[in-house]
Amino acid sequence: MEIGILGGGIAGLSVALALSKQGYSPRVYERRAEPATMGAGVTLWPNAGFVLEELGLLQDIAAVGGRPVVMHRQDSAGNSLGGIDIGLLDQIMGHPTHTILRRDLQAVLLDHAAQAGIPVAFGHRAVAIDLDAGGKAVARFENGASIRPDLLIGADGRMDSVARRFVAGDNTPVYQGFVNWVGVAQGESALVDDIAIQDYWGAGDRFGCVAVRPDLVYWAAAQARPLPAAPAADMRKEIEDLFAGWPEPVTRIIQATPAHAIRLIAVHDLEPLHTWSRANVLLVGDAAHAPLPTSGQGACQALEDAWHLARCLAGTDGCLDEALLRFAQIRGPKTAKLAEQGRVFARGLFATDPETCRIRNERAKASDPLRDVHALAAGWAQGLPMAGCTDGTPVDSAGSGSLYRL
Numbered sequence: 001m002e003i004g005i006l007g008g009g010i011a012g013l014s015v016a017l018a019l020s021k022q023g024y025s026p027r028v029y030e031r032r033a034e035p036a037t038m039g040a041g042v043t044l045w046p047n048a049g050f051v052l053e054e055l056g057l058l059q060d061i062a063a064v065g066g067r068p069v070v071m072h073r074q075d076s077a078g079n080s081l082g083g084i085d086i087g088l089l090d091q092i093m094g095h096p097t098h099t100i101l102r103r104d105l106q107a108v109l110l111d112h113a114a115q116a117g118i119p120v121a122f123g124h125r126a127v128a129i130d131l132d133a134g135g136k137a138v139a140r141f142e143n144g145a146s147i148r149p150d151l152l153i154g155a156d157g158r159m160d161s162v163a164r165r166f167v168a169g170d171n172t173p174v175y176q177g178f179v180n181w182v183g184v185a186q187g188e189s190a191l192v193d194d195i196a197i198q199d200y201w202g203a204g205d206r207f208g209c210v211a212v213r214p215d216l217v218y219w220a221a222a223q224a225r226p227l228p229a230a231p232a233a234d235m236r237k238e239i240e241d242l243f244a245g246w247p248e249p250v251t252r253i254i255q256a257t258p259a260h261a262i263r264l265i266a267v268h269d270l271e272p273l274h275t276w277s278r279a280n281v282l283l284v285g286d287a288a289h290a291p292l293p294t295s296g297q298g299a300c301q302a303l304e305d306a307w308h309l310a311r312c313l314a315g316t317d318g319c320l321d322e323a324l325l326r327f328a329q330i331r332g333p334k335t336a337k338l339a340e341q342g343r344v345f346a347r348g349l350f351a352t353d354p355e356t357c358r359i360r361n362e363r364a365k366a367s368d369p370l371r372d373v374h375a376l377a378a379g380w381a382q383g384l385p386m387a388g389c390t391d392g393t394p395v396d397s398a399g400s401g402s403l404y405r406l
Helices: 010-021 046-054 058-064 086-093 102-115 162-168 235-242 250-255 298-314 320-349 354-366 369-381
Strands: 002-006 025-029 041-044 070-075 080-085 098-101 126-131 137-141 151-154 174-186 197-201 205-213 216-224 263-269 281-283
Touching (some): 041 102, 041 205, 058 098, 058 102, 070 086, 080 086, 086 369, 098 205, 162 281, 197 354, 216 250, 263 320, 298 320, 320 354
Antiparallel strands (some): 126 137, 174 216, 197 205
């Protein structure tokens, strides 16, 4: 079966690797002229760790990533709001959590794709998908090329997905009322004391930083605001002013970030899909389910897509329609639940009313850290053959803290 994949990001490359391990020969088509470097970093929670091990990537991820031991929450004055014992979470789920720069994760995926002999064609921006006379999808590229594979997989992101428009007839991302400034800080000496996730909550604003090493930290500063027309001329100064007086290492991390390397992202997500495929076109990753960064599961769910799709294709004796339907039945409920949890958490996190923020913080402080860890394990392990899932039902873990990518 000839398989074409639109998109050479985390979803597209991980799907290609999973399918290659099943004996398929996928080809990847990436719109950019070179590997993507969008975003700063991602936290690969234990459910992602399971898939990475299955794909043979975990050792290389560990070589360039960090192993966080804890997630701390504080308010903007430095008062503790509790946290998560990541070491315990890893123990319960049986797989490790890693923090990694997005560019390093991309490099590992590309390296393994090259080792597996998977062609990755850059500079192929899909502009349309049409059906031929036989009902098979034809993807057409801006450079004049076209492909007509037996299975066309849309892994072309949340913001301008040609595949989603073809499958669902709608490709309208929803702005969720806040922006992220993201960056990577590197110091000549340690910027933080340990390999941990630090999350600071204000009133309508937030600062999160994630250590890969003590001297290498990726971060996101966020604020509730109307959809911006354009970034400020000096974004680093804007961020420094916005978070002046917040606990260290906030200022230290901002100042250790090159001004030219800070990016502003107006945060959007997508409504859950009723259908994930049309004809021989299937959506995966952010094109199918684009949760907010407050879900902490964007990259993790892209990896889960890869693992499940390979098994769905292998278990249906060549009946593509049956495989695609089965895949959507498996992936739909979990990804929709996580997307909703991300939205609920964001609404609380970016509240501006002082009393609402006070109640939010008191609830965070009063939460049971052991119960929170078990809730996360149950929700994230759902649908995977790994420890942690007790009843197979996603649970509401959105209140348990900052569990996000940057």
